[in-house]
Amino acid sequence: MNKSELINVVVEKTDMTKKDVTLALETTLEVITETLASGDSVKLVGFGNFETRKRSARKGRNPQSGAEIEIPESKNAAWKPAKAVKDAVNK
Template sequence: MNKNELASVVSDKTGLTKADAAKAVDAVFDAITDALKQGDEVRLVGFGSFAVAAREAKQGRNPQTGATITIPASKQPKFKAGKGLKDALN
């Protein structure tokens, strides 16, 4: 399912127009992204949690030349499924 299909499903379930549903889906994604940028965790009870994890710098290899390179530190988004989502899938 892509974002347009998600907006279509939201439209069907809520009675919103497809344009309004697309705006709502975009607003949810933007709110989650903004919270993660600020270092906050987003918990959606029954669905799961979004958080930011820090990756340390490490040594790697260039596969073409075999030369050692330094991979810089970065922040990565993480998602942990909640009990309700896990139960729905099993």
Template sequence: MHKTDLVAAVAEATDLPKDKADLVVSAILEQITNALARDEAVSLVGFGSFTQRARAARTGRSPKTGETIQIPASTSVGFKPGKALKDAVNG
């Protein structure tokens, strides 16, 4: 499912026009992004939680040359599914 599919599904489920549903979906995604940028966790009960995860610097190997390279530390986003989502996916 892509964002356009999600917008269409939200529009159908809520009887909103697609342009309004697109604004709603975009606003939700923007707020999740902003909260994560502020290092706040986002918990949607029953669905799951989004959190920042730190990755330490490490040594890797270039697949092209086989040369050893330094991979810098970075921050990524982690998602932990909630019980209701796990149950829905697992049948």
């Protein structure tokens, strides 16, 4: 399911207009992104937690030349699903 399909499903399940659903979804994603960028986490009870995780610097290989390269440390966004989501997926 992509973003537009998600918006269409929410429109069908609610009395909201497509414009309102689109605005709500885009605003929600923007707020989550801004919160993660600031280093905080977002906890949605019953759905899961969004957080940033630090990846340490490490050595890698250039796939074209085979030369060893240094990969710098970075931060990545991560999502940890709630138990209810895990149970629904594994049902």
